[in-house]
Amino acid sequence: MEIVIIGAGNAAAVLGRKFKTAGHHILQVVSRSASAASELAYEWNTVSTNYLSAINTNAEVYIIAVADDAIAEVAKDLKLPGKVVAHTAASVSMDILKAITKHYGVFYPLQSLRKDIKDLPDIPVFWEGNDDKAKKTLETLAHSIAEEKVTEAGDDARLKLHVAAVIVINFPNHLYALAEEYCRKEGLDFKQLLPLIEETAIRIKDISPAQAQTGPAIRHDDETIQKHIALLKDSITTKA
Amino acid sequence: MEIVIIGAGNAAAVLGRKFKTAGHHILQVVSRSASAASELAYEWNTVSTNYLSAINTNAEVYIIAVADDAIAEVAKDLKLPGKVVAHTAASVSMDILKAITKHYGVFYPLQSLRKDIKDLPDIPVFWEGNDDKAKKTLETLAHSIAEEKVTEAGDDARLKLHVAAVIVINFPNHLYALAEEYCRKEGLDFKQLLPLIEETAIRIKDISPAQAQTGPAIRHDDETIQKHIALLKDSITTKA
Numbered sequence: 001m002e003i004v005i006i007g008a009g010n011a012a013a014v015l016g017r018k019f020k021t022a023g024h025h026i027l028q029v030v031s032r033s034a035s036a037a038s039e040l041a042y043e044w045n046t047v048s049t050n051y052l053s054a055i056n057t058n059a060e061v062y063i064i065a066v067a068d069d070a071i072a073e074v075a076k077d078l079k080l081p082g083k084v085v086a087h088t089a090a091s092v093s094m095d096i097l098k099a100i101t102k103h104y105g106v107f108y109p110l111q112s113l114r115k116d117i118k119d120l121p122d123i124p125v126f127w128e129g130n131d132d133k134a135k136k137t138l139e140t141l142a143h144s145i146a147e148e149k150v151t152e153a154g155d156d157a158r159l160k161l162h163v164a165a166v167i168v169i170n171f172p173n174h175l176y177a178l179a180e181e182y183c184r185k186e187g188l189d190f191k192q193l194l195p196l197i198e199e200t201a202i203r204i205k206d207i208s209p210a211q212a213q214t215g216p217a218i219r220h221d222d223e224t225i226q227k228h229i230a231l232l233k234d235s236i237t238t239k240a
Numbered sequence: 241m242e243i244v245i246i247g248a249g250n251a252a253a254v255l256g257r258k259f260k261t262a263g264h265h266i267l268q269v270v271s272r273s274a275s276a277a278s279e280l281a282y283e284w285n286t287v288s289t290n291y292l293s294a295i296n297t298n299a300e301v302y303i304i305a306v307a308d309d310a311i312a313e314v315a316k317d318l319k320l321p322g323k324v325v326a327h328t329a330a331s332v333s334m335d336i337l338k339a340i341t342k343h344y345g346v347f348y349p350l351q352s353l354r355k356d357i358k359d360l361p362d363i364p365v366f367w368e369g370n371d372d373k374a375k376k377t378l379e380t381l382a383h384s385i386a387e388e389k390v391t392e393a394g395d396d397a398r399l400k401l402h403v404a405a406v407i408v409i410n411f412p413n414h415l416y417a418l419a420e421e422y423c424r425k426e427g428l429d430f431k432q433l434l435p436l437i438e439e440t441a442i443r444i445k446d447i448s449p450a451q452a453q454t455g456p457a458i459r460h461d462d463e464t465i466q467k468h469i470a471l472l473k474d475s476i477t478t479k480a
Contacts, residue, residue, distance in 0.1 A: 190404075
């Protein structure tokens, strides 16, 4: 497919790489940030613009991969009659795009996307479309980058997936950050914990996390828990 | 080395497999649970007993891999003069073993160990010994299964490592369990979150978790956070 990507942040960069890897053509990168857009355009051997008015109107599909609260602003100034246009936000209705074209939808990648990571992760895609053309185009595009990890999902399901995603990535990652800080204070090497973290994440491919639980709490080992709380209190109150 | 393993739970099973893989000989498995001991002995083509008094006294090193609060009981009935004896607990002093032998120590595997997992994970080992013989033997044994991930660590460091380990595995795993429950209630497929969980764990090999954070909280996206809280409240109060 011929694709224009609007946005040049993490989602735009990683989705664009996935599209390129799948053999699609990225006709243009459009972003308010001229430098970020031209960097991605250089990587993909294509062109960029920082004017929405200079958008290339020859693509088949337009992916708006910008921050949730910037979608409305992009949509306001965009007219792409006959084209398929989708945003990538979990928490925003596809209806925000309906003034742009008759064929619109959502293309939500359920993954934590960072442009500075070289290895492309698996990315399950949740999509929806308002009509047959949007549905067919977005589903086909999804399958081309996510193979069988493709699900049609409306506003309600996407919002709930996003809640679940925040619980399984942002909160655990915050715990990793707190543990790294604790290790730094206590003179321990946080890197020694990495095999443990990886094993915990990989294990739940085979068994449910409820069954996989280990540690003092599940053993009702109150003595160890009390020791741990005392150590944490000491570290918080006495060490910078 | 010739090794006797006391215990037949998760730590005993996984350490025993690591020892076998490294080419050591397991002379015997000793456990109160005759069936668990004989199962491991069968796997390792060796013998087992459920009587501590029938322990084979010809090994070089004895690994006591039992629950923290069972170590004292094992130690009380054991005499192994001249042998090296170590327990595997983070939170227990090596001195608990000093009536057994002159050469004692700790052999603490910093990993979440489960016997029903086939693939052996990387296991950093934190060891200490009371004298040269115990030190040399336990350090050599550690290097044989953990290569360069081997650190000498006293009571204080081990206890603090254990605190950090609980923070990075048990608490995140509990969040995975809560998310799985939420997905079940809401008709979502928890398995779709697995690539996200794996990516989060792997990413912090390259960048610090503090730098790796994503999500609505780090973006100060209060609108999304409020939507998420409302959805969670609704799910908790209205769905079984």
